[in-house]
Amino acid sequence: MPVISAPHAFNEGSLFVDLESIFGYRLYLKCEGFNFAGSIKLKAANEMVESAERDGSLKPDSILVESSSGNLGVALSMIAASKGYRFLCVTDPRCNLSTKLLMEALGSHVHVVTDLDENGGFLGTRLEYLRSLCASDDRYVWLSQYTNAGNWRAHYRTTAPEIAGHFPGLDVLFVGTGTAGTLMGCARWFREWHRPVRIVAVDSMGSVAFGGPPGRRMIPGLGMSMRPPLLDESYVDEVIRVEEADTIRTCHRLARRGFLFGGSTGTVVSAATEWLARQDTRELTAVAIAPDLGERYLDTVYQTNWLHDLYGEQLLDSAGLPPPAWDDGPAPRAPGRRRRP
Numbered sequence: 001m002p003v004i005s006a007p008h009a010f011n012e013g014s015l016f017v018d019l020e021s022i023f024g025y026r027l028y029l030k031c032e033g034f035n036f037a038g039s040i041k042l043k044a045a046n047e048m049v050e051s052a053e054r055d056g057s058l059k060p061d062s063i064l065v066e067s068s069s070g071n072l073g074v075a076l077s078m079i080a081a082s083k084g085y086r087f088l089c090v091t092d093p094r095c096n097l098s099t100k101l102l103m104e105a106l107g108s109h110v111h112v113v114t115d116l117d118e119n120g121g122f123l124g125t126r127l128e129y130l131r132s133l134c135a136s137d138d139r140y141v142w143l144s145q146y147t148n149a150g151n152w153r154a155h156y157r158t159t160a161p162e163i164a165g166h167f168p169g170l171d172v173l174f175v176g177t178g179t180a181g182t183l184m185g186c187a188r189w190f191r192e193w194h195r196p197v198r199i200v201a202v203d204s205m206g207s208v209a210f211g212g213p214p215g216r217r218m219i220p221g222l223g224m225s226m227r228p229p230l231l232d233e234s235y236v237d238e239v240i241r242v243e244e245a246d247t248i249r250t251c252h253r254l255a256r257r258g259f260l261f262g263g264s265t266g267t268v269v270s271a272a273t274e275w276l277a278r279q280d281t282r283e284l285t286a287v288a289i290a291p292d293l294g295e296r297y298l299d300t301v302y303q304t305n306w307l308h309d310l311y312g313e314q315l316l317d318s319a320g321l322p323p324p325a326w327d328d329g330p331a332p333r334a335p336g337r338r339r340r341p
Contacts, residue, residue, distance in 0.1 A: 006082050007036035008046050008075075013162040016287070019269065022257050025276040028287045029269065030163060033262075037075035039292035040159070041068075044181050045075035047154035048143045049083070062141045063088060065133060067126040069178075069220035070099040071292055072145055077106035088140075090129055092122035094220045098296045119214040121225025145179050147229045155185025159289070164193065167285055172198040174272040174288040176264050177209050178221060180228040182289060187235035200238045202271040204247070210239045218310055219244055219301065221264035221291065240271040245311055249321075251294065251301050256321050260294035263301050 004010050012034035019027045032040035052058035064080055064087040066072060073089035080087035087108040091100070100110050117124025127146075134140045145151050159182060163170065173190065175183045183201055190197040206215025207223030209231065217223050250273075251266035261269075272288045300306050307315055 008042060008079050008082060011035040011042055013158060014166065016166060017259065017290075022254065022259075023269075023273045025273055025281055026284065026286060027269070027272055027276060028167065028285075029265070030159075030287055030289045031293075032159075032289065032291055033293035037071070037078045038296070039071035039075065039262075040182060040289070041071040041075040041291070042078075043154040043158055044145060044151045045072055045079055047150040047157075048145065048148050049076070049079050051148075051150045052141060052143060058085070058141050060084070061139060062086075063137075063139050065090065065130055065140050065142050066145060067091070067123070067130055068095075068145070070095050070296065071221065073103050073108070073110070074099060074106075076143075077103040077108040080108065081106045088133075090126045090133075092126060094122070094218060096220065096296045097299055102296075117225060119208060119225040121214065121217070123225045145181065149230075151179055151181030152183075152185035152188065152230055155182045156189045157185075160186040160189030163287055164190075167287055169195075169285045170197050170287060171284045172200060172275075172286045174200045174202055174268050174275070174286070176202045176222045176268045176289065176291060177207075177228070177231070178224060178264075180209070180231040182291070184230050184232060184235065186289075191235060198237045199235060200240060200271070200275060201236045202268045203239060203241050204267060205241045205243045207241070210241075212241075217244065219247060219263035219267075219297075221262065222267050238275075240275060242267045242270045242274075245315055246270045248301055248307060248311065249316060251297070252316055253321055255294065255302065260302075261290055262292040262294050262297050264292060265290040265294075266301070 015031045017029040017031060019029055035042045064085050066076055067090045076087055089103055089108055090111050092113050103110050113122055113125045113129055115125045130142055134142050175186055177183050187199045203209050204217050204223035206217045208214050209224040209228055214225060247263055247266040247270055250270040254261055268288045
C-alpha cells in the first residue's frame with residue numbers, strides 16, 4: 001500500500017470487472033473511479049496542470065479556470081487545493097448537485113451558466129463566459145480541456161498501456177467520447193501497437209461530436225454540443241450512439257448486481273453489449289472504459305422521481321433487472337418500543 005502526501009499521487013489503474021455473468025458477453029470493464037477525484041479525469045487534470053507549470057503559464061498568483069460538466073472540475077478542484085491555487089469551474093444546470101457541492105467543499109468557486117447556445121446545449125455559453133473572463137484579467141489561466149494536447153497525452157501515457165498490460169490479446173476497445181481526450185490517447189497508442197485493435201467510439205444520442213442533429217441530453221459526462229477539436233476520426237473504426245434511456249437501464253442492471261457506476265459507464269457498456277450481440281464473440285477480447293462510479297448520480301440516474309419526470313414511469317420495465325431482494329417477502333418492520341408492565 002503506497003504512502004502519499006498529495007491526493008493526485010494515488011490512482012488505481014489495474015482494476016477490471018468481468019461483466020460476462022451480468023450481460024452474457026466476454027467484456028472487461030476498466031474501472032477508473034478509484035482515486036481521490038473519483039474519475040478518469042484526474043489523469044488529464046494532472047497532465048494539464050503540470051504542463052502549464054512547466055511552460056510557465058501557471059504561476060503562484062494564477063487563478064485556474066475551466067469549463068466542466070463535473071468530473072474534470074472535481075479533479076482540478078482537488079489538485080488546486082493540494083497545490084495552493086485558486087480555481088473557478090464554469091458549468092451548467094446538468095451538473096449534479098453532489099458534484100457542485102464537492103467542488104465547493106474543496107475550496108473552488110462554481111459558476112453555473114443558464115443560457116442555451118445555438119446548438120441547444122450549454123457548452124458554447126460556458127466557453128464564451130471563459131473567454132470574457134480571461135480577457136478581463138491576465139491572472140486567469142484557462143487550461144482548455146477541449147484543445148489541450150495534455151488531455152489525450154495523459155491517456156497515451158497511462159490508460160492505454162494499462163489496458164495492454166492486462167490484455168495483450170485485446171481485439172476491441174470501447175471508449176466514451178466527450179472532449180475525445182481518452183479516445184484519442186488510447187487510439188493513438190494502440191495504432192502503434194504490435195497488433196490491430198478495433199477502436200469503437202461511444203457517443204450519446206443528441207450529441208453532435210460525430211455530426212448529426214443536436215438533441216436533449218440530461219446526463220453529463222459524454223457527448224458534446226460542438227465537434228471536439230481534439231477528435232481525429234481517422235483513428236476511429238466505428239461510432240455507436242446510445243439513447244439515454246438505454247444508458248439508464250444499463251446503470252440499473254449493473255446496480256442490481258452490486259456495481260454502482262455513473263451515466264458515462266452505462267452509456268459505454270450499453271454500446272459494447274449491443275456491438276458484441278452482433279459478433280461471434282468466442283475468440284474476442286473486449287474492454288470498455290468506465291470513467292467514474294455512481295455516487296454522484298444518486299439524485300439523477302438512480303432517483304425515481306427524476307427518471308419518471310424525464311423518461312416516463314415505464315423506463316425500467318424492459319431493462320431485464322433482477323427483482324429487488326425484498327420482492328421475495330415483506331421488508332422487516334422497525335421494532336416498536338416495548339411497553340413496561
